[in-house]
Structure formats: structure tokens, C-alpha cells
Amino acid sequence: MATVPKFDQVKVGDAIKPIVLPPVSRHQLALYCGGSGDHNPIHVDLDFAKKFGFKDVFAHGMLSMGFLGRLVTSYAPRDRIRKLGTRFTSITWVGDVITLSGKVTGKREENGEKLIDLEIKCTNQNGQDTLQGHATVAAA
Amino acid sequence: MQLDKKHVGHEFKAFTTAVEAGRVKLFCKAIGEEDPIYVDEAAAKAAGYKALPVPPTFLQAITNDDPEKGGLLRLLDVDIGLILHGEQHYDYYAPVHVGDRITCQQKVVDIYDKKGGALWFVVSETSMKDQTGKAVAKATGITVVRNPDAGKK
Numbered sequence: 205m206a207t208v209p210k211f212d213q214v215k216v217g218d219a220i221k222p223i224v225l226p227p228v229s230r231h232q233l234a235l236y237c238g239g240s241g242d243h244n245p246i247h248v249d250l251d252f253a254k255k256f257g258f259k260d261v262f263a264h265g266m267l268s269m270g271f272l273g274r275l276v277t278s279y280a281p282r283d284r285i286r287k288l289g290t291r292f293t294s295i296t297w298v299g300d301v302i303t304l305s306g307k308v309t310g311k312r313e314e315n316g317e318k319l320i321d322l323e324i325k326c327t328n329q330n331g332q333d334t335l336q337g338h339a340t341v342a343a344a
Numbered sequence: 345m346q347l348d349k350k351h352v353g354h355e356f357k358a359f360t361t362a363v364e365a366g367r368v369k370l371f372c373k374a375i376g377e378e379d380p381i382y383v384d385e386a387a388a389k390a391a392g393y394k395a396l397p398v399p400p401t402f403l404q405a406i407t408n409d410d411p412e413k414g415g416l417l418r419l420l421d422v423d424i425g426l427i428l429h430g431e432q433h434y435d436y437y438a439p440v441h442v443g444d445r446i447t448c449q450q451k452v453v454d455i456y457d458k459k460g461g462a463l464w465f466v467v468s469e470t471s472m473k474d475q476t477g478k479a480v481a482k483a484t485g486i487t488v489v490r491n492p493d494a495g496k497k
Contacts, residue, residue, distance in 0.1 A: 241408030270375035289433030
């Protein structure tokens, strides 16, 4: 479990330990459909995806954002997260192997809290970023 | 296809939903989250939480509990097969726990196009409050709509 980062010990440029995920599976997309309540058939119904011009079903963007959430909570405890955001920059396909990585981009104080800004991303097996995100956590 | 910018400012009907333990458990399984604080009350309490917390992006599961889900697409008259998720941002103001009742209020804050109307962008914000009326989070999403007419002569 993550411990609260100590503001004085954190340096801009510090890397978060990367996480390499198992390949995205169709089963995972079905689980996320139910767990998230995002029932868009384009993620689980191949016939529907093809009808709209896609070669296959593809991962919910928010599944990958869930992965980014896991990366941030590996760096700081859940109750220290103040912001989490992302751009979805390319599609994640079934079978893609996603690596989560991130680094510290800033340190600041706001409303009496010592904040650490993070740049975080999902990158596929071809080196292409699928999500480019950011997070802010409160340090001690 | 053209989206009507008159919808900027539209407020959807607010709704309230309960945060359920089983749903959080399934969500964790889907994203591969194995931290016991989300599913085991003893682990949550040992880590300093008053009840089971929820993963940061579980807020999406809460907003998806809207009984009138799909309201944005109906408002804009857009087919679900044409949308992609462009951006998502969460601001966290206070913790959300299993057992909380969360009230969500979504509104359209911007509509614009790029690439000569080939892609449309719809920005919406959802305010989230708990059962005491305290603001717990703000969710900001950008939905991208692919224009099926783009490229046609």
C-alpha cells in the first residue's frame, strides 16, 4: 500500500515505478461494461463495432483511466488524490499490452496543502501513448 | 451533421444513487485493482478510512447510474456508435464511500467543432454531492462525435 509522499523529499523529475499490465482481453471489456455501467455495445459487440467502421471491439477509454488511477494510488494513498484527468489519444485494442508510467512535474502549496503534480500515461506495445494524463496528490 | 450550440447551458435532471459494495467489487475486478481497502472493511479501517472507499474513477459508475442515461446523446440526436471519449477530468473535494448517496447534476458547458465539422466536441460538467449536501467531486468530460457526413461529396 502506498504511503503519503513527503513533500521535502519529492523532486521534480522523480519517476513513478511503471506497471506493465496483462494484455487487454474481451473478458475484461465485458467486466468493465458491467462494473462501470458504460453499456455502449461498441466495446463488447463485434457486429455493432463493425457496423460503425471499426475492425474489432476496443477498450473503454475509462477502463484505461482506471489503470491510471491504479498508478496514482500506487504512488499516494487514495484519500490524498485531489485531481485526476486525461486525454484519450489513441484507441486501445484487444490484446494490447499497456504500460503505466509517470513522473513528478511540479510541487506547490495551495489552500494550506502541499501538492505534487504528476504527468501520467498509458503506452501500448508499439510505444504509442493511448492516454496522456495528469494528477495532483497532497503530500505530507 | 451539425450539432446545435443552443444546447450549451442545458441542465439535465439531477438524480441520486447509492454507492454499493458489490458494484465497487466488480469495478475493481474489471480494472485489475487488488488493494483490499476497496472490498474489505477491516483493511479499509486499518488504512484510516471510515468505510470502504471507491477507486478514483469509480465516479464514472456513479454518474452512469442516471435513470435517464444517454440524455446527452438524445439531446444532441447523436447515435452512440459515433461517439468517442476525448477527455475526462475529476476534481476530488471529499471522500466517497460505500453506503453514501450521491446526487449528480450534469450540464452542457461547451460545444465546438474541429476539422471543418468532421469532429464535434461536447463538454459537460457533473457536480456530485453526498447525502449531507457536501460537494464531493466535479467530473468534466469531453465527448467527441464523429460526423458520418464528413468526406462525403
